[in-house]
Amino acid sequence: MERPLLVTDFLDRARTHYGDCEAIVATTGERYTYEEFGERVDRLSRALRERGIEKGDRVAVLDPNTHYHLEAAYAAMQLGAIHTPLNYRLTPDDFAYILEDAGVSAVVADYEYGEKIDAIRDSVPTETFLANDPEALDGEWEGVDAAIEAADPLTKAERPELAEDETITINYTSGTTGDPKGVCRTHRTETIHAYLVSIHQELRDDDVYLWTLPMFHVNGWGHIYAVTGMGAKHVCTRGIDADGIFEAIREEDVSYFCAAPTVLNMLGDYYDEHAPETTGARPVRVATAGAAPPEATIRLVEDEFGWYLKHVYGATETGPLITTSDARRHLDAADDEGTRFAIKKRQGLGYLGTEVRVVDEDGEDVPADDETLGEVVVRGNQVMDRYWNQPEATEEAFSDRIEGYYHTGDLATVDERGMISIQDRKKDIIVSGGENISSIELEDALFEHPEVADVAVIPAPSDEWGETPQAFVVPASGDPDDPGVTSDELTAFTREHLAGYKAVRRIEFVAELPTTATGKVQKYELREKVWSDEERMIGEG
Structure with a gap:
């Protein structure tokens, strides 16, 4: 039997089965x-x-x-x-x-x-x-x-x-x-994406969802549909506020919400200063996306807050969600805590019914060696139909390396379990002296330093190497004029933890990083600043 998949069905179902139940806590x-x-x-x-x-x-x-x-x-x-x-x-x-x-x-x-x-x-x-x-x-x-x-x-x-x-x-x-x-x-792509969110994010009718993720951002990752269709409760907000988030979790007994790594870090700073209660009567799970959360953030969320972290990945064009690191059989099989956290940091496995591949320039799958870089391409029922009034851009997005797949522009490796790990955007990979350097790997290393609150790494022009890593660091002190650590010390810190050619050579202390409303760092703004005197935004390394 076939019936049309319509987004209007989500509210219709909630009214039929949960009409007398509380649906929305308004601001x-x-x-x-x-x-x-x-x-x-x-x-x-x-x-x-x-x-x-x-x-x-x-x-x-x-x-x-x-x-x-x-x-x-x-x-x-x-x-x-x-x-x-x-x-x-x-x-x-x-x-x-x-x-x-x-x-x-x-x-x-x-x-x-x-x-x-x-x-x-x-x-x-x-x-x-x-x-x-x-x-x-x-x-x-x-x-x-x-x-x-x-x-x-x-x-x-x-x-x-x-x-x-x-x-x-x-x-x-x-x-x-x-x-x-x-x-x-x-209707079809939105409906199927909402079904997938409901399954992989484990939505139930007794969930209380806190709106910290903007509703405008790919329809709140589909939660405007999924939460409604399940008959769960929406707790609305007017923005991100650490005190308000912890208060809502306690007072409304929130069980699920979404937060970018930068938001989790903000909650961690508030927790360090105020030590609030982090849950209500029920367990809390939180989904994060975008950049892979540093291990320190995962430890904070799970060990200190007592929440369960789900790391997901996607793009506006893909629904957005297409992968998850919440592969519990793999997590349970991890032989030590470090391996478990390493799995959680990965973008992970494809959602149900979603074909996620990592391919080389010829459109061939890269080996599952967790070393060879390729571009992430995806095919699934939640992927967009097209770009509005842009047929050429649509054609390019679905046919660059391999026909019929949406090309994300993200470079990744894939391991023996088929779990992907994003290493960089194609335009953000640092090519220094012929060697590829992952800005994400450098950011992860710097994030482990106690005097670093937030960091973004981009390629900077270099006469010697073509490109060299440059880090924009938000110090834990909050004061870029008194960061509590020197540039040389941070360079030495990265050299201690990574191969010598990957060490960051340039560091600028800043009060904050430019971000989108969802907390994603706008690296292009930093690139424009660093490359403003160059003829083009790429090095000759």
């Missing part, structure tokens, strides 16, 4: 059951339709992790409109590009970010502007709550006919190598 203090949440969504769907929003139209949501974001997403999708979440850390010019590129018809914005839309609203095609607190904004905005209260609920029978191969979300990439690209995801 404004309200608590909504799934039936109450669903009725607000139905009314907002009607309000959008009354303002001309139809199937296929794009509805942008500019909002931190509040209940308004969840309501706007589902309200749009029930109409067959395309949910287009916006990164709230972007500039007005960035928003102007996205709203124009996607042809956005309506924006639902949070009061804290609406002024960025006001600055460009005369230059974009958008006609409908809704805000959760219009009184806090100078421009002309309708109130979301007022629109909900004034509208009758849209009934199920009034929804348009939907097909699983239709685009239902557009997630814009961060645009680190040019203008942002709109990643088109269908």
